[in-house]
Amino acid sequence: MKYSVRIGLKKALVYTVSFVLCVMSVMPFLVMFVNASRENYDIQQGISLIPGNMLKENMQTLRDRQNFNVARGMWNSFQVAGLSTVLALYFSTLTAYGLVVYSFRLRKAAFTLIMATMMIPTQVSIVGFFTFMFRMGLTNTYWPLTIPAIASPTVVFFMRQYMLTALPLEMVEAARIDGSSEFNTFNRIALPLMKPALATQAIFIFIGSWNRLFEPTMLISSQDKYTMPMLVALLRSDRFRTDYGTVYLALSLTVLPLIVVYLLLSKHIIRGVALGGVKE
Amino acid sequence: MKNMATGRKNKSVSYARYGYLFILPFFLVYIVFQAYPLINTFYLAFQKYMLTGAGKWVGPKFVGLDNFKNVLTKGYAIRALSNTSIMWIINFIPQIFLALLLAKWFTDTRMRIRGQGLIKVLVFMPNIITAASISVLFYSLMAYPQGPINSLLATLGVIDANIYANPGTAALVAVRFLEKGWYTRIAIAFINFWMWYGNTMIVLISGILGISPTLYEAAEIDGATSGQSFRKITIPLIKPIILYTLVTSLIGGMQMYDVSALMLQDGSPAKAMIQTNTMYIMELVYSGTKDYGRGAAVSILLFIVTAVLSLILFFILRDRDENMVKRRGQK
Known part of the structure; x- marks a missing residue:
């Protein structure tokens, strides 16, 4: 076979497979959005890609009869994810700055320790964490979900890598000569220089925190404090068993904001994934 | 002259203090919220500490290795570990192969595939969406008997269109996806695969793009096919990244x-085949007996498995970090 024909055939294969995979990524969400606007009976009759006209009714059922408060869940998740993101960003950058700018005896040991802790997941200590938080009277509050973000080893690691290339030490020296205090130099000079890295990390920390289910399930008990994923888990319960339209609608409401945010920021997110994977 | 020198020396000592000061919040919070809870979990794993049927707390009372013996022999720790591993394997093997294949295609300069930006955006999308929402979505799609997937199978003629067709006689009836262990296992592995292959693909592509193009040009001049270039140049050079992906995925998995x-549907017999370690911990700690002792024992077993894997990753990362510092030094 001629070379150009072979390349042409191969390209056709690549485009076909890519198309199938793209459909596979989108299809479940599409079915979900469409079903959100259909009647229970129609949903049971089969898949359709044509929206129904029951959106308003489903919305009403969800709000009035099922008492499923999406807005509340979002606000709760927003508080947890927002505070976690701010704390993780500020203190990780501060830690990275301490490791990059100053030379002190335990610098290398500290960095090694941070790297060693990086891969110990929080799940393995959840039982001890829970009983400790219970003794402190902090269960059913958001503190155990947010304060630990101050110690985010992966963010420190990323910030340090970025700082090694983005922060010229001469600049810190110059600020010192101009009489800037160390803390001030960090806040006024180093932090603004880190903006691109901060933005990328912010997206990942926020979404990661927003999506968490295990820890909140363990720690939060009253339903008005449920975060979004906890609320979603309720959709499997019996009271929704015969209300398919409202289940799909509730799911759509939880997924839609993420899809919108993702599509707006996809360029940064994908670049961030590429960067994070190589870690260089 | 002498004064100046000592002055500078003093100054640099005082700067070192700032180093400690700046990393202090991290370590304080780490010790209180992660290190201490881990030690506490170790402590609890050797205690009997639970709620009795009568609603009275027992313990904490030292019981040696009883909790470990219990969860390993009478309990479900081994089963949970094997469930987790099996579901991870049937997710990861297709995931890494598909990701590698796509990465090879999208970086092939001879093909120059267009629309890559869009493809990446779409296949990565499930990774960003809340896993809870995705799971409940698939849970609904797989419902029995009239969930959308069963409807689709009926439309395609794979199963009987009449869902109430005598289950005893008809060979092909609606599938109880959420009640049969292997179906549920495969569904869970598929969701994880579906959520993660895009991520793995992007990581691999960025690794491949980091390889010097001159290597490929030289190979092409020597008459290497794109398959040969991929096997002899790409794979060996991105091996650390593949290894990194493998270990992080395993730790997460x-x-x-x-x-x-x-x-997991309430009361589904599939539970025996899909319960993972974290689910088991949750069950022990969250159920009526609030068995913190045994929950902690399962946690420690999970910690040991994870720590071994982390150690491997730690060495991979450390070597890479040292290479990077060396390269910076050369510049």
């Missing part, structure tokens, strides 16, 4: 909770 917990 061992903590698997969201998808499998939400794909």
Whole structure:
């Protein structure tokens, strides 16, 4: 076979497979959005890609009869994810700055320790964490979900890598000569220089925190404090068993904001994934 | 002259203090919220500490290795570990192969595939969406008997269109996806695969793009096919990245909770085949008996497995970091 024909055939294969995979990524969400606007009976009759006209009714059922408060869940998740993101960003950058700018005896040991802790997941200590938080009277509050973000080893690691290339030490020296205090130099000079890295990390920390289910399930008990994923888990319960339209609608409401945010920021997110994977 | 020198020396000592000061919040919070809870978990793993049927607390009372013996022999720790590993394997093997294949295609300069930006955006999308929402979505799609997937199978003629067709006689009836262990296992593995192959693909592509193009040009001049270039140049050079992906995925996979917990239908017999370690911990600690002792014992077993894997990753990363510092030094 001629070379150009072979390349042409191969390209056709690549485009076909890519198309199938793209459909596979989108299809479940599409079915979900469409079903959100259909009647229970129609949903049971089969898949359709044509929206129904029951959106308003489903919305009403969800709000009035099922008492499923999406807005509340979002606000709760927003508080947890927002505070976690701010704390993780500020203190990780501060830690990275301490490791990059100053030379002190335990610098290398500290960095090694941070790297060693990086891969110990929080799940393995959840039982001890829970009983400790219970003794402190902090269960059913958001503190155990947010304060630990101050110690985010992966963010420190990323910030340090970025700082090694983005922060010229001469600049810190110059600020010192101009009489800037160390803390001030960090806040006024180093932090603004880190903006691109901060933005990328912010997206990942926020979404990661927003999506968490295990820890909140363990720690939060009253339903008005449920975060979004906890609320979603309720959709499997019996009271929704015969209300398919409202289940799909509730799911759509939880997924839609993420899809919108993702599509707006996809360029940064994908670049961030590429960067994070190589870690260089 | 002498004064100046000592002055500078004093100054640099005082700067070192700032180093400690700046890393202090991290370590304080780490010790209180992560290190201490881990030690506490170790402590609890050797205690009997639970709620009795009568609603009275027992313990904490030292019981040696009883909790470990219990969860390993009478309990479900081994079963949970094997469930987790099996679901991870049937997710990861297709995931890494598909990701490698796509990465090879999208970086092939001879093909120059267009629309890559869009493809990446779409296949990565499930990774960003809340796993809980995705699981409940698939849970609904797989409902029995009239969930959308069963409807689709009926439309395609794979199963009987009449869902109430005598289940005893008809060979092909609607599938109880959420009640049969292997179906549920595969569904869970598929969701994880579907959520993660895009991520792995992007990581691999960025690794491949980091390889010097001159290597490929030289190979092409020597008459290498794109398959040969891929096997002899790409694969060996991105081996560390593949290894990194493998270990991070394995560590994350061992903590698997969201998808499998939400794909478990209440009272489904599939539980024996899909319960993971974190689900087991949750069950022990959250159920009526609030068995913190045994919950902690399962946690420690999980910690040991994870720590071994982390250690491997730690060495991979450390070597890479040292290479990077060396390269900076050369510049």
